[in-house]
Amino acid sequence: MTQHLVINAIGKDQPGIVNTLSRAILDAQCNITDSRMAVLGGEFAIILLVSASDKAITGLASHLDEAAEKLALTITSKRMNTRETSDTLVPYTIEGIALDHPGIVYQLASFLSNKQINIENLTTESYAATHTGSPMFAVTMTVGIPVTQKFNTLRDEFTGFCNELNIDTTFKPAKG
Numbered sequence: 001m002t003q004h005l006v007i008n009a010i011g012k013d014q015p016g017i018v019n020t021l022s023r024a025i026l027d028a029q030c031n032i033t034d035s036r037m038a039v040l041g042g043e044f045a046i047i048l049l050v051s052a053s054d055k056a057i058t059g060l061a062s063h064l065d066e067a068a069e070k071l072a073l074t075i076t077s078k079r080m081n082t083r084e085t086s087d088t089l090v091p092y093t094i095e096g097i098a099l100d101h102p103g104i105v106y107q108l109a110s111f112l113s114n115k116q117i118n119i120e121n122l123t124t125e126s127y128a129a130t131h132t133g134s135p136m137f138a139v140t141m142t143v144g145i146p147v148t149q150k151f152n153t154l155r156d157e158f159t160g161f162c163n164e165l166n167i168d169t170t171f172k173p174a175k176g
Helices: 017-027 054-071 104-114 151-164
Strands: 002-012 031-040 043-053 074-080 089-099 118-128 135-146 168-173
Touching (some): 002 017, 017 031, 089 104, 089 151, 151 168
Antiparallel strands (some): 031 043
8 A cells, every 4th residue: 555755854955955855765665646846945845745665665765864964954854744735726827026015924814714725835046136126025826626616606706805015916816
């Protein structure tokens, strides 16, 4: 029976992190089925979903310990069950751009949470606007909207909410 393990690792960014971690996973006869990786500030952060037999997952621990020591990473892991797919949630993509200021993520998350909408994936970025250098903020997220929601009404409410906050957004079905 296939088992699943979520692995989190963080440490100083340096060449070879992905190579070493993926090699450790391969050597333990495990498979990376999903991952997210980013350099944030000067730190490298990675989240991996690994699948394999129970024996391979158990054996992966020693390989991860070696990788953590070699690369000076903090690594945590947790066994998990796979998430059941839901036919009661419809995936949508939301993208937004605004002048950067504290609270944007909270405001968006609060609106969505109050509507019982699950944030499945969220990426944010701050950058300087071309020509003016103004601090800008960009967000991209995939959300799961209950099929009981009226999508057009929800989109209009969300657009109005974002207009009040001066966030330019798009709200569209996610490509599957």
